[in-house]
Amino acid sequence: MALSNSNLSAADIEMMKVSWRTWVFPVIVFIFIAASAVLVLYPQYQEIQTKRTELKAAETTLAVLKEKRQFLEALNEDQLKDQRARLETIIPSSKPVYSFVTALTELSKQSEIIIESYTLKPGELATESAEAEETAAPQEVEGGPGQFSTIPIEIEVTSKFSQLVHLFELIEKMSPLVEVNGYDLTGELGSAQKLWELGNLTSEDLKTALILNLYWSLRPVQISAIDQPIVKISSREEAAMAKMDQFEEFLGDGIAIPPQVDYQRENIFTLP
Amino acid sequence: MSQTNLPAVNLLKDRKRRIRRQQVIFAKVQLMAGVILAIYIAILGILLSVRLLVSRNLASVEDSISDEKLTLSQLKPVESLYTVVVNKASLLADYLEARAEQRNNLVNLYEKLPEEVLITKVTYEDQDRTYETDLITQDMYSVLDLLNMMEASIEDKSYRVIQIDGLGRDKDGTYIVPAIFQLGTNTGENGTI
Numbered sequence: 098m099a100l101s102n103s104n105l106s107a108a109d110i111e112m113m114k115v116s117w118r119t120w121v122f123p124v125i126v127f128i129f130i131a132a133s134a135v136l137v138l139y140p141q142y143q144e145i146q147t148k149r150t151e152l153k154a155a156e157t158t159l160a161v162l163k164e165k166r167q168f169l170e171a172l173n174e175d176q177l178k179d180q181r182a183r184l185e186t187i188i189p190s191s192k193p194v195y196s197f198v199t200a201l202t203e204l205s206k207q208s209e210i211i212i213e214s215y216t217l218k219p220g221e222l223a224t225e226s227a228e229a230e231e232t233a234a235p236q237e238v239e240g241g242p243g244q245f246s247t248i249p250i251e252i253e254v255t256s257k258f259s260q261l262v263h264l265f266e267l268i269e270k271m272s273p274l275v276e277v278n279g280y281d282l283t284g285e286l287g288s289a290q291k292l293w294e295l296g297n298l299t300s301e302d303l304k305t306a307l308i309l310n311l312y313w314s315l316r317p318v319q320i321s322a323i324d325q326p327i328v329k330i331s332s333r334e335e336a337a338m339a340k341m342d343q344f345e346e347f348l349g350d351g352i353a354i355p356p357q358v359d360y361q362r363e364n365i366f367t368l369p
Numbered sequence: 370m371s372q373t374n375l376p377a378v379n380l381l382k383d384r385k386r387r388i389r390r391q392q393v394i395f396a397k398v399q400l401m402a403g404v405i406l407a408i409y410i411a412i413l414g415i416l417l418s419v420r421l422l423v424s425r426n427l428a429s430v431e432d433s434i435s436d437e438k439l440t441l442s443q444l445k446p447v448e449s450l451y452t453v454v455v456n457k458a459s460l461l462a463d464y465l466e467a468r469a470e471q472r473n474n475l476v477n478l479y480e481k482l483p484e485e486v487l488i489t490k491v492t493y494e495d496q497d498r499t500y501e502t503d504l505i506t507q508d509m510y511s512v513l514d515l516l517n518m519m520e521a522s523i524e525d526k527s528y529r530v531i532q533i534d535g536l537g538r539d540k541d542g543t544y545i546v547p548a549i550f551q552l553g554t555n556t557g558e559n560g561t562i
Contacts (some may be wrong), residue, residue, distance in 0.1 A: 116391060118395065119391070119394060119395040119398050119399075120398070122398075122399050122402050122403075123398055123399075123401070123402035126402040126403075126405060126406045127402075129406070130405070130406070130409050133409070133413070134409075137413065138412070138413060138416065141413075141416050141417060141420055142416060144420055145416065145419055145420050145423055148420065148423040148424055148427055149423055151427055152423060152426055152427045152430060155427060155430040155431055155434060156430055158434055159430055159433050159434050159437065162434060162437035162438065162441060163437060165441060166437055166440050166441055166444065169441070169444040169447050169448055169451070170444065172447055172451060174447055174450065177447070177450045177451055177454055178450065180454050180458075181450060181453055181454050181457070184453075184454060184457035184458065184461065185457070187457075187461060188457050188460050188461060188464075243456045244460075245460055245463070245464075258479075261475075262472055262475065262476055265471040265472035265475065266472045268471070269468070269470065269471065269472060274461075274464055276464070276468055276495070277469075277471040277493075277495065278495045278496075279492070279493050279494050279495050279496075280471075280491070280492070280493050281490075281491075281492045281493075282488075282490065282491040282492070282493075283489065283490050284489070312460075312464065314456075314457065314460055316453050316456070317452055317453065317456050320445070320448050320449050320452045321448075321452070323438055323441055323442070324438075327448065327451070328452075328455060329455075330454075330455050330458060331459075333459075333462045334455060334458035334459050334461075334462050335458070336462070337458050337459075337461040337462035337465055338458045338461070340461075340465060341461070
């Protein structure tokens with residue numbers, strides 16, 4: 098049975114109003130919270146998560162950078178320069194043709210062998226400096242910057258066995274690094290008395306064709322990225338550096354290079 | 370019948386009670402909604418504060434990173450120097466580990482041979498670490514000594530492989546033994562003849 102307003106008393110109307118008003122505020126609160134949660138709360142939460150991730154990554158980077166800085170600050174620059182200079186003589190950054198030829202002359206003197214002939218093919222030479230070459234055309238070398246490159250050398254020598262053994266001994270400690278890659282030795286090697294121990298092994302001299310590898314290496318062009326941890330020297334590398342003293346530069350008298358002639362003009366094909 | 374004798378009936382009493390109850394519910398609901406709103410605002414406030422804090426920390430760490438990078442860029446020459454030293458030291462270590470001691474290897478080969486055996490030719494290949502030799506001797510007993518020496522060299526792991534490519538005798542009675550001696554790796558391997 099439908100009730101008309103006329104049947105409701107003022108008190109009933111008041112009660113209904115009270116009942117309706119009861120839920121206005123909670124509904125507004127609910128709508129506000131729901132809308133705010135979607136539009137403000139959740140994006141803020143996501144933002145915090147992102148920032149926290151960024152913060153963690155930044156803290157890790159900072160720790161790496163701090164460690165790297167402390168490590169680099171603790172290094173002795175003068176000592177490093179000495180080590181580099183020593184290593185440069187053992188593994189040069191440019192093709193060590195001159196130092197090798199000088200050393201070879203000295204080696205033949207020290208081991209008393211006769212060098213019949215030698216051939217080496219150094220390829221393109223650095224015309225400016227090692228630094229200029231390493232940045233100019235690092236692809237041209239077989240190993241690339243920071244890796245070994247080799248210059249093959251063929252040498253023919255005539256010697257006694259003891260002299261050849263001495264030559265091998267000298268080559269093993271030669272600076273720049275040289276390795277015997279192969280050899281072909283002919284001659285009568287050996288006797289009932291093993292006379293080589295006395296320094297006079299054979300009745301005839303041995304002929305040996307040696308194939309050597311002369312090592313060099315371009316300097317690494319790039320250092321590690323600034324936020325990358327520094328590659329610390331390993332015990333293996335430290336052990337190798339401790340053995341640097343066993344390598345010797347056979348400088349001797351060197352090769353006499355004639356003094357530069359001053360032609361008084363830049364282009365010799367131009368009349369003065 | 371007089372009206373005054375009738376018991377009094379208060380028809381508004383029940384209604385008033387209902388209104389009062391409704392007012393209590395109203396107050397409770399408003400209070401609860403208010404409390405929920407306050408809690409939500411507090412959470413929102415905390416969240417905003419946390420965000421501000423994290424942002425500040427991030428900015429501070431990023432500033433520190435910039436400072437460190439600036440210092441590191443000033444230390445670049447030292448780093449470059451150090452990188453070259455490490456690189457060259459690493460190459461030297463590679464070389465020292467891989468190199469064959471030619472002097473000792475040749476002397477060892479020679480010393481192991483029986484005294485009556487002569488070497489007339491040695492070809493060494495570093496790639497497979499082999500000595501290709503032509504050995505000669507004047508009598509058969511030396512050949513037997515040579516074979517014994519080869520067996521002993523395999524047993525003591527001086528060589529990985531020893532191969533005899535033939536055994537010949539010349540018109541002048543010289544025995545010719547072409548033999549290959551292959552050195553083992555630095556790790557050591559079992560030998561075979």
